[in-house]
Amino acid sequence: xxxxxxxxxxxxxxxxxxxxxxxxxxxxxxxxxxxxxxxxxxxxxxxxxxxxxxxxxxxxxxxxxxxxxxxxxxxxxxxxxxxxxxxxxxxxxxxxxxxxxxxxxxxxxxxxxxxxxxxxxxxxxxxxxxxxxxxxxxxxxxxxxxxxxxxxxxxxxxxxxxxxxxxxxxxxxxxxxxxxxxxxxxxxxxxxxxxxxxxxxxxxxxxxxxxxxxxxxxxxxxxxxxxxxxxxxxxxxxxxxxxxxxxxxxxxxxxxxxxxxxxxxxxxxxxxxxxxxxxxxxxxxxxxxxxxxxxxxxxxxxxxxxxxxxxxxxxxxxxxxxxxxxxxxxxxxxxxxxxxxxxxxxxxxxxxxxxxxxxxxxxxxxxxxxxxxxxxxxxxxxxxxxxxxxxxxxxxxxxxxxxxxxxxxxxxxxxxxxxxxxxxxxxxxxxxxxxxxxxxxxxxxxxxxxxxxxxxxxxx
Amino acid sequence: xxxxxxxxxxxxxxxxxxxxxxxxxxxxxxxxxxxxxxxxxxxxxxxxxxxxxxxxxxxxxxxxxxxxxxxxxxxxxxxxxxxxxxxxxxxxxxxxxxxxxxxxxxxxxxxxxxxxxxxxxxxxxxxxxxxxxxxxxxxxxxxxxxxxxxxxxxxxxxxxxxxxxxxxxxxxxxxxxxxxxxxxxxxxxxxxxxxxxxxxxxxxxxxxxxxxxxxxxxxxxxxxxxxxxxxxxxxxxxxxxxxxxxxxxxx
Numbered sequence: 048x049x050x051x052x053x054x055x056x057x058x059x060x061x062x063x064x065x066x067x068x069x070x071x072x073x074x075x076x077x078x079x080x081x082x083x084x085x086x087x088x089x090x091x092x093x094x095x096x097x098x099x100x101x102x103x104x105x106x107x108x109x110x111x112x113x114x115x116x117x118x119x120x121x122x123x124x125x126x127x128x129x130x131x132x133x134x135x136x137x138x139x140x141x142x143x144x145x146x147x148x149x150x151x152x153x154x155x156x157x158x159x160x161x162x163x164x165x166x167x168x169x170x171x172x173x174x175x176x177x178x179x180x181x182x183x184x185x186x187x188x189x190x191x192x193x194x195x196x197x198x199x200x201x202x203x204x205x206x207x208x209x210x211x212x213x214x215x216x217x218x219x220x221x222x223x224x225x226x227x228x229x230x231x232x233x234x235x236x237x238x239x240x241x242x243x244x245x246x247x248x249x250x251x252x253x254x255x256x257x258x259x260x261x262x263x264x265x266x267x268x269x270x271x272x273x274x275x276x277x278x279x280x281x282x283x284x285x286x287x288x289x290x291x292x293x294x295x296x297x298x299x300x301x302x303x304x305x306x307x308x309x310x311x312x313x314x315x316x317x318x319x320x321x322x323x324x325x326x327x328x329x330x331x332x333x334x335x336x337x338x339x340x341x342x343x344x345x346x347x348x349x350x351x352x353x354x355x356x357x358x359x360x361x362x363x364x365x366x367x368x369x370x371x372x373x374x375x376x377x378x379x380x381x382x383x384x385x386x387x388x389x390x391x392x393x394x395x396x397x398x399x400x401x402x403x404x405x406x407x408x409x410x411x412x413x414x415x416x417x418x419x420x421x422x423x424x425x426x427x428x429x430x431x432x433x434x435x436x437x438x439x440x441x442x443x444x445x446x447x448x449x450x451x452x453x454x455x456x457x458x459x460x461x462x463x464x465x466x467x468x469x470x471x472x473x474x475x476x477x478x479x480x481x482x483x484x485x486x487x488x489x490x491x492x493x494x495x496x497x498x499x500x501x502x503x504x505x506x507x
Numbered sequence: 508x509x510x511x512x513x514x515x516x517x518x519x520x521x522x523x524x525x526x527x528x529x530x531x532x533x534x535x536x537x538x539x540x541x542x543x544x545x546x547x548x549x550x551x552x553x554x555x556x557x558x559x560x561x562x563x564x565x566x567x568x569x570x571x572x573x574x575x576x577x578x579x580x581x582x583x584x585x586x587x588x589x590x591x592x593x594x595x596x597x598x599x600x601x602x603x604x605x606x607x608x609x610x611x612x613x614x615x616x617x618x619x620x621x622x623x624x625x626x627x628x629x630x631x632x633x634x635x636x637x638x639x640x641x642x643x644x645x646x647x648x649x650x651x652x653x654x655x656x657x658x659x660x661x662x663x664x665x666x667x668x669x670x671x672x673x674x675x676x677x678x679x680x681x682x683x684x685x686x687x688x689x690x691x692x693x694x695x696x697x698x699x700x701x702x703x704x705x706x707x708x709x710x711x712x713x714x715x716x717x718x719x720x721x722x723x724x725x726x727x728x729x730x731x732x733x734x735x736x737x738x739x740x741x742x743x744x745x746x747x748x749x750x751x752x753x754x755x756x757x758x
Contacts, residue, residue, distance in 0.1 A: 060699040069703065077682070084655065093658040362656065364686045368703045401697060403690025403704075404555065406647035410656035423555060423593075430557025439556070439696075446552055447561035451568060453547040460520035479695040483702035485733035488521045495519045495526035499542050 048166055049194050049377055051394075055401040059369035068206075073367040076203060080361040082310020083411070090302070100303055101415040103296050104352035108342060114257040114290045115333065121260025125322040128330045135165035138334045142167060142249070142282055145330055146176055149280060151246040157264065157271035158182035159251030160198050160355060161284050161334060163377050167249075179241045181270040183234055190217045196371030198378055199308045199357035204370045238270070248274035250320075252285035252331075253354070254300060258293045261321035262331065265304060265314040272318050279327045283320065287338050288351040300354060303413035308356040341389050346424045350385045352414040359408035359418055365401050374398050381408035385421040388428065396434035399425035457496060464490040510540045511576035513569075513611075515586040515725070516548040522725045528748040529582040529614055535628025535752070536618075540580075546572050551589040554597070555691050563597040566590075566604070574603040578621065579611045582748055584645025584724045585691075587613040592648045613649055614748060615664050615723055627671050631753040634674035637745070638717035639665050640708075640731070641684040642724035651723065655684050665723060665747060672750055678715035680708070689730035705734040713742050719755070720744045 063069050087093045107114055119129045132138035138161075146154060154176055156162065168178045168189075180189040184201035188194065190213055195201030202210070207225045214220040220233045250271045254263040262283050264271045275281040291297060305311045323329035342348050360366045360380030371379035376387025376395045384402060387395035399422050408418040429435065435443070449456040467475070467490050475487055510533060514526040533540045550565025569590065573579045581587050590611050598604045618624045641663075645651040652663035669677055688694070688704025695701075709731050712720045720742060722728050728744035735742060749755045 056697045056699070059697060063699050063703050066703075070707075073707070087658050090658070364688065364704050365697070365700055368700050400556075400693065401700075403643065403686050403688060403693050403701075405643035405686035405690070407643075407654070407656055407684075407686070410647060410654050423557075424596075426555065426557035427559050428557070430559070435556070439692075443553060443556055443558050443561065446548070447558060447564070450548045450550060450553070450561065450565045453545055456516065456547050460516075464520060479698050480733070481737075483699045484737050485698075485702050485705065485730070486736040488729050488733065491521065491523055493523060495514050495523035496542075496544065498523050498527060499530075500544070 048169060049375060053373065053375035055369065055373050055375070055397040058373035059365075059401070062370050062373055063368065069368060071206070072204060072370055076361050076367045079200070079310060080358075080411075083307055083358060083361065084310075086306040086310045086312060090306075096299060096303055097413055097415055100299050100354075100413055101352065103291060103299060104414050105349075107290055107292055108288070108348060108351055111287060111290065111342065114292060115287060118255055118257040118260055118290055119333075121258065122331055123260070125260050126329070127260065127322060128328070130330060130332045132332055132334045132336070134336045135334070138165045138284065138332055138336065139167050139170040141332050142284070143171060143174055143176070145280070145282060146171070146247055147174070149246065151176060151280065153177045153179065153241065153245045154247050154249055155179050155181050155241055155245040155274040155278065156185075157248070157250045157266060157274050158185050158201070159249065159284055160195075160378060161251055161286055162249065163195065164336065165284075165334070167284075179238070179245070181238050181242070181268075181274055182266070183231065183268060186234060186238065187213065194372070194377060196379065197357060197360055198355055204372065242273045242277050245274070245278045247280040247282065248278045249282045249284065250275060252283050252289050253304070254291050254297055255285055255289045255331075256292075256294050256297065257290055259321060261319050263297060264318045264320065265301065265316065266318070267309075267315040269316050272316060275320065276324065281320065281323060281327065281329045282332060283329070284332045284334060286334050286336070288353070304354055304356050307358040307411065307413040337390050341386075344389070347385060347389050347421055349416050350382065350389065350421060352416055353382050353386075354414060356413055358411040358413065362407045362411045364405065364407070365403065369401070374401065381418040381422065382416070385418060385425055388425040392425070392428045392432045393434055396429040396432070399429055457494065460494055464492075464494070508539060508577050510538050511573045511579045512540050512542040513546065513549075513573065513579050513581035513586070514542065515581060515583045517729070518583060518725050521729065522746070524754065525582055525725055525746045525748060528746070528752040528754055529580070532614070532618075532628065532748050532752050533580065536622055536624060538622070541576075543572050549586045549589050551586060551593070552691055554589065554593055559597060566594045566598045567601070569594075570598065570601060570604045570607055573611075574607050577610065578617065579607070580614055580617045581611075582614045582723070582725065582746060584613045584642050584649050584651060585726060587611055588644040588648040613645060613651075613723060615651070615668050616649065618668065619664060625671070627751055629753060630673060631751065632673045633750055633753075633755055635719060636676040636678055636715070636717040637669070637719045637721040637750070638678045638680050638712040638715040639663070640680075640687065640712065640720050640722035640727060641665070642722050642727045643684075643686050645723050646684055652684070655682075665721065668747065669721070669750065675750070678717050680711035680715055682711060685711070687727045687731055689727050691726070694730060701730070702734060705730050706738075709734050709740060709742065713740065718742060721747055721750060723747050
């Protein structure tokens, strides 16, 4: 779980104090963006696919209630038990009741941002159930007792040396052996024991198909398959927005998902779950947890099209230079910076401002969410909710006034041009503009307005 | 044709030579240009900080000042984009704005799409290498070039217009359109990230071997210029109109 009161500028500043490491983080993630570009370029129909994906999702959201009912009916027909949870607490309660009723001691989980959103792990652990995250990156951050820093690459903020140290302490690997293959094999051997001894498996859901009642889970490690094939109970947790109408629509999304996420043509595993395996049970928990509120908001409902590929994080120059842990909401980066503030503007307001509005996120998004515009619109809510610092609010009100009074704005500009050059260096260097290493602009003698006025007079 | 010159507030105070170059360039093509003295800020800083009431008033003011011109032209992609792409959030129903909106242009757009120029008013010889800085709002909202994220045919307005300059060598930085980190008030709200981004961007421009960073947005150039001066680097930011009027390199 994330700490309370993370303020993006402060957290980012701390992250950037180690410049070499921050630069490595930026380059490691930019590399994934480049891989995405290479894959996208190979599909001549890339932009058409994005458009199609946008339209399918937009259509589905416009009839979400119908499709949810259709999905539920078809899943039930397949023998799956479907539960609806209005919020995180109800989701956790349902999952716990299912586990407790079957005396489950150990749950293996494959990657699910929804359970992270709901805080499922600590909820179950407090009730005596051991939860093992089985996605390698998730397992690493779980062992470190920290939240994921990226929704697709949860441990991307860590270097292999740190993972080697962690595994040495937790899994008994050789000290100082940083070989990724060695470390991965050690994690795999350890996880295998957990898979074999688990009483239940929980997966997230990438796509839920209304027409068939089946759910699709995309992984690269096969952990969802092991986690559902070995224990007798499979619980799949999904947000209401995961629905797509028909199986024939799935290909549009699977073609976009892995290419956008990690620059691969497809995920290693695209697993379809339609019913429990013989002798087993399958349950699907469909969670709202604030999504209906977003759906009802004309400025933000498009954010529910998100397929959680993480491409917006990889392209975001602010994310790459501040890391996912600098964002207060469980989902960082551009998509998190609209979802978080939608949920709680007071708590996550700083995220909406952690953005230069460059718009790269909106362009990489495979479902064409207007992310950078949503962030600007979230700032309206932040302003209206009174979350801006008093000094900033005062500055804006002054700006508002000057904008309507050009003569005063000109006088202020002139004063600035005259005063700044004679300020002592320590004052100039201490401004918010200059403190991190950026000089103030040189101040010209005359404004354009002054020059233009003189030019017009000379003409006459 | 009567053109209203829109000079963004900070350009008026800090980059009067860019404003003057814009004016001279337009006049050089024989355009009748006037600069309405009662203009102020387009309101983007207010809008980007969530002050919709202030942003709305600024949009109405801008519309009132410029509504009677045939065209409005400015040397800043970001401010133009705020008017053409974001004013509708505040004053979409305003009839004056609806008439004005399609007639507001960034200077390079105006030269290429309205005047359709194929040569400069006065020949310019500029025997230097420049590295092109694609500013985000010009790039992704005004479509100044094809953004690297989109899989569409490549084009670049700045490259095309600079080809009218004699002797110039045009380069592109690695990560051809990554944001410089200015971002308006982001530059002070998130000063550390802003400067980190700017340092990287300057280094990428330097790595091309260029003597100048050329862009169409004075705000990005101001930000990178501050980082360049702070670190005593040799590369210099230049607005594209400074080169097109033959003033480049003099600054």
